[in-house]
Amino acid sequence: MANVIKIKKGLDINLKGKAPEEPLTSGKSASYAIIPDSYCGILPKVVVKVGDKVKAGTALMIDKNRPEIKFGSPVSGEVTAVNRGEKRKVLSIVVQPDSQIEYEDFGKKSVSSLNGEEVKAAILEAGIWPFIKQRPYDIVASPSIQPRDIFVPGFYSAPLAPDFDFIVKGQEQDFQTGLDALVKLTAGKVYLGKKVGSALKATGVEIVEFEGPHPAGNVGVQINNIKPVNKGEVVWTINPDDVIIIGRLFNKGITDLTRLVAITGSEMNTRGYVKALYGCTIDSLVAGRLHEGGEHVRLISGNVLTGTKVTKEDYMHGYDNQITAIPEGDDYNEFFGWAVPGFGKYSVSHSYLTWLCGKNKEYDIDARIKGGKRAMIMSNEYDKVFPMDILPEYLLKAIIAFDIDKMENLGIYEVAPEDFALCEFVDTSKIELQKIVRNGLDQLRKEMD
């Protein structure tokens, strides 16, 4: 019997627009792209030129400081553009796909016959290493460092997030192979944090069950409740979807970056799951699915809390397996909003009378900030949605002041920006907390190197 950890703090925001467990037909993506910005802690170096022919799995770019980290192409085809911004920063590498995908052949391998170094080399070679992240700093993991443990969250708990139990159906074998590969990469344990009552099966790893509201599915919360990261320790994290991709590499010998992407949000006509290749255009996922005349729609690659704002012309971002469409709300003028009783306005506090409507009501929340930015006034707001043994307000203040000792002492090494997403949602003062944490982590890493 696996042990169950109950998460008490947190919040499930009951949004309209959940994806039913139905497969939808996938659209054709005119091009595919890698966006370096969706990976933290790397310095992109492009290793292909415009006009080059690539196969699925061919490296498009590498990390300048850790050249063994390669970023594989999701499709075969021709490199059509390397878009750069200010100071020649790489914005995206675009590939025009062939009609039929040709795969780079890395050879089928049986994980059980390989040692850790060989497994690592195989993953690096196939260009899928960047899916493994590390704490501290929440960046692409360094292959040269031995992680204490590896944590795999076995479910997603964010608003409208896809159901991994559904995603894994038919791919159980790849998932298990992926986990077996991870076991070889650490001298410690591989932890799989699964939802209580989930049918997810896995062997050879330590299974811990979690019960409670979001962010119970956040890997940071799971780490903190299983075995927190101490100063000097490194742990790795990887999304379960990407464990499947690693599994495919060993079972089929190819870089197959297919993901089941959830189409969610109240502004979508049809919702469900789409088979899509990582890096496809947003348009190929949402075309024909948005409400008519939807000009004031916000498209998000990822979920409403941690995702990236995108347009139809943009590409699916690195770790995402969800597209969300919510109303933008910029065409809406609300008269005396602070004074009305506010039935139907979502708030965690009971200062609007919405809470009388009960827990099962679904909400359609738009992208308005709904207030001015202020200093931190209310106390204990963050604590209520932050189920880690960390004092979020004090950690944030230490980051703002960039007091390194304080940051270390208060647990900076254990957190990622996503852990503060709910705090940012409930914040009366409307401060961009995730940005503060991201900047703090980046600066700290510069100081420590």
Place this chain on the structure above:
Amino acid sequence: MKALRNYLNKIKPNFEEGGKLAMFRSVFEGFESFMYVPNATSKSGVHIHDSIDSKRTMTVVIIALLPALLFGMYNVGYQHYLAIGSQPGFWMTFVFGLLAVLPQIIVSYVVGLGIEFTVAQWKKEEIQEGFLVSGILIPMIVPVDTPLWMIAVATAFAVIFAKEVFGGTGYNIFNVALVTRAFLFFAYPAAMSGDKVFVRTGTTFGMGNGSIVDGFSGATPLGQIAVAAKDHFQGIVDTLGHPLSSMDLFVGLIPGSIGETSKIAILIGAIILLITGIASWRTMISVFVGGAAMSCIFNLIGTTVSMQTGVLDQLLLGGFCFGAVFMATDPVTSARTEKGKFIYGLLVGAFAIIIRVLNPGYPEGMMLAILLMNVFAPLIDYYVVESNINKRLSRAKINK
């Protein structure tokens, strides 16, 4: 509604940088966001936000204060007509009180908001809502006969030196309303204490003419206890000498500062604050626990009248309840950690009773107790944070 929105959109450019009226930009922005929820959408970070903002928060606090304020107005009239021995009926009584209190509210708001608006424009920031609550608290915690100019001076002092110099709402160390009260108390002690100030015996805008009845004394129950000799004390009485029960203290038709007398009204406010989750139940409850515990200890010693006062009466007397519900729970100046709030509340309650009982010069201790604990709140938080740090350090050691 639409016409107003269009009009606002039309005049908006005048207030932008470089416009004719750019010097009033903060004021315009303040009024615009007062009327319409800003429809700016998030650029980065979370895509959806909770509907609450600081305007809503302050609105809820003001709503919670209204019962106590309205009752206070009625009580001002009630005490006045009791003193002159006439009974003009409910509405006359209320209007008398309304007219007596309204100028104080106006003065406090005009002075305080004037300073806030100016500073906001000067710093090119949005106008912050914090003073909406302070501005209504100030008239509620002063005696009704406080001269208006004193309120103006004290409010200006508090807003500038207790708040703006620290950086504005959210950065202040002391509760602004209480600094106002403390300033009044120490700068103009004669106008702030004694038997004359808590009941208006003169007229208000010509209303309520009459001569004071025989045997009238404006002493508040707390004042009576403070000066009572142990052997001759017969119990607290109202202004005409009739004895007062605990129930009378609870209902609140007794002399005192405007907002503090009715515990029923304060209870309604407390319920609003707790249900909406704006005020911390941790702080509120621990203040009462701290006060009750300290009263018990003094009961055991029992050498003076005020030491002998029962636990229930101690908590019902003076501004204890008002302070516990509306002042100690101020999130900015109280302890901010969950555990810290318990310690903070207990000490506020205990100190309030200690000052009240042992200090002969000033019968009420709540104001000074909260201000004192405002100073120590960061220290309390420091130790709570330190314990979290130590836990993390010891965890790291065990693992090595």
